[in-house]
Amino acid sequence: MTCRKDDSHPLDQLYKACGRYPGGIEALAGRLGISKGALYSKLRQQVATHRIGYCDELSQILHILEDAGVVGWQETLAALVQRHGFLLVSMPAAGASDATDFTRSICKAVKEQAQAIDTLATALSDGAISDVEFLSIEREIHAAMTSLASLRERSRALYQRSRLGFGVAAV
Known part of the structure; x- marks a missing residue:
C-alpha cells in the first residue's frame, strides 16, 4: 500500500x-x-x-x-x-568586510525587499495569485529574508568586534 x-x-x-x-x-x-x-x-x-x-x-x-x-x-x-508558525532562513556567514561592503549589504537587503514587494503587487493586480506567481513570490521573499539574515550576521560580527575594541574597518 x-x-x-x-x-x-x-x-x-x-x-x-x-x-x-x-x-x-x-x-x-x-x-x-x-x-x-x-x-x-x-x-x-x-x-x-x-x-x-x-x-x-x-x-x-x-x-x-x-x-x-x-x-x-x-x-x-x-x-x-x-x-509551528516559523520560517526557515539559512544563516549566511558574515565574512570579513569593510564599511563599503557593509553598505552594499544594506543596499542589497533593501533591493531584495523591494523586488519581493513588486512581485507580490504585480501578482495581486488581477486579484488572484497563480501557481507560477506564487512560486515567484516565494523565491523573492526568501531572497529578501536571506539578505536580511546576512545583514543581521554582519551586524552581529561588527557588534562582537566592537566589544573587543575593533571597528567597522574589518567587520
Whole structure:
C-alpha cells in the first residue's frame, strides 16, 4: 500500500529527501547502521512502533543528507518550523568586510525587499495569485529574508568586534 505524502509534513519531507540519498534509503540505512526495514518504518507516519528521535537520529540524518549534497534536504526543517508558525532562513556567514561592503549589504537587503514587494503587487493586480506567481513570490521573499539574515550576521560580527575594541574597518 502506498501512502500519499504531504509536503507540509516534516516526516514526509524527510522520507523524500532520504529517497534522494545516493543509493536511496537502503544505502542511508547502512550508513546509519540500522536495517533498511527499520529506517523505512521510522520514516513512515503510519508505523507507531518506530520513531525518529530528534536530537540524535534526525539531526544525524540531515547532516548526512547535507554532506551528500542531496537536493531539498532542508525541506524537512522548513516543514517542521512552518508547522509551528516559523520560517526557515539559512544563516549566511558574515565574512570579513569593510564599511563599503557593509553598505552594499544594506543596499542589497533593501533591493531584495523591494523586488519581493513588486512581485507580490504585480501578482495581486488581477486579484488572484497563480501557481507560477506564487512560486515567484516565494523565491523573492526568501531572497529578501536571506539578505536580511546576512545583514543581521554582519551586524552581529561588527557588534562582537566592537566589544573587543575593533571597528567597522574589518567587520
